[in-house]
Amino acid sequence: MDDKERSDPGTAFTSDSSWTLGGQDAAESVNFFFSGSDRESSILSQFGWNLHPETSSFADHDRSDLAGSISYGFTESSTGSLQQAAPTTTNLARSADVSTPNPSVSSSSSEDPTEKSTGSGGKPPEIPSKLVRKKGQKRIRQPRFAFMTKSEVDHLEDGYRWRKYGQKAVKNSPFPRSYYRCTNSKCTVKKRVERSSEDSTVVITTYEGQHCHHTVGFPRGGVLNHEAAFAGHLSPAISPYYYPGIHMPQETREPPILPDPTPPQVPTDDGLLGDIVPPGMRSR
DNA sequence: CGGATTTGACCCGCGC
DNA sequence: GCGCGGGTCAAATCCG
Secondary structure: OOOOOOOOOOOOOOOOOOOOOOOEEOOOOEEOOOOOOHHHHHHHHHOOOOOOOOOOOHHHOOOOOOOEEEOOOOOEOOOOOEOOOOOOOOOOOOOEOOOOOOOOOOOOOOOOOOOOOOOOOOOOOOOOHHHHOOOOOOOOOOOEEEEEEEEOOOOOOOOOOEEEEEEEEOOOOOOEEEEEEEOOOOOOOEEEEEEOOOOOOEEEEEEEOOOOOOOOOOOOOOOOOHHHHHHHHHHHHHHHHOOOOOOOOOOOOOOOOOOOOOOOOOOOOOOOHHHHOOHHHOOO
């Protein structure tokens, strides 16, 4: 994975109001997004998002009540590379990461016991868990959803508990990438957190998998930041959309994700979901 | 003392 | 086949 192609932010997007379509990675069957043009906007709307020039800057809208101001997105290819939006741009993106070429692997399977083998421990020392993964069997990737957040802290509170299990230096980035796993033993959700090499104030969070449980609570009794929406709710909600191509099964035209000037007063399950995820996208 | 984090090693997939 | 880079493991360490 290298340079030019994928991890070169800014190639897929322009950095101001003249947006371009992210495109589709044919090799990976990953599709992306939208932006300014009518066509892209229509595509966007199919995802349940509406894009309005006058609201499109809300990503940088400073919400002091949040961990950081909200910025969106991009998608990610199954190879793990990120198609980043330029940090100065507000890009709404839906990820439709076809995580595996194997059609038998349902993207909706929140738990994938085929591998995992209970993480660490439990197996004989002579059989390293890494090898337990069936030989010849490709590493199975779950649907992923990534987004960008302007935040000073790397690891944003999202209502779930995470255990860090790794950290790696990333090529072309001065910032390391951290790997987290949900502490719930039955939950296979993982997330990666890294800072944008372009804008160190931007945190790129990538979720993989779906939580099979609820949040553990709302730590500060306050507002759940938007990350929670993705981590715990959006992800399952959008699972039907994890397919190549932009084929929306239904009309889910809901109000655009506007910056709600009045943040949720009550820490409901929605958290900021209401801010950024059209109700129509939520499965429950 | 138990759980979380750190960190070096190892494995795997992919491009050349 | 080889090398590179991403992802994961697991022992050591840290911390409440």
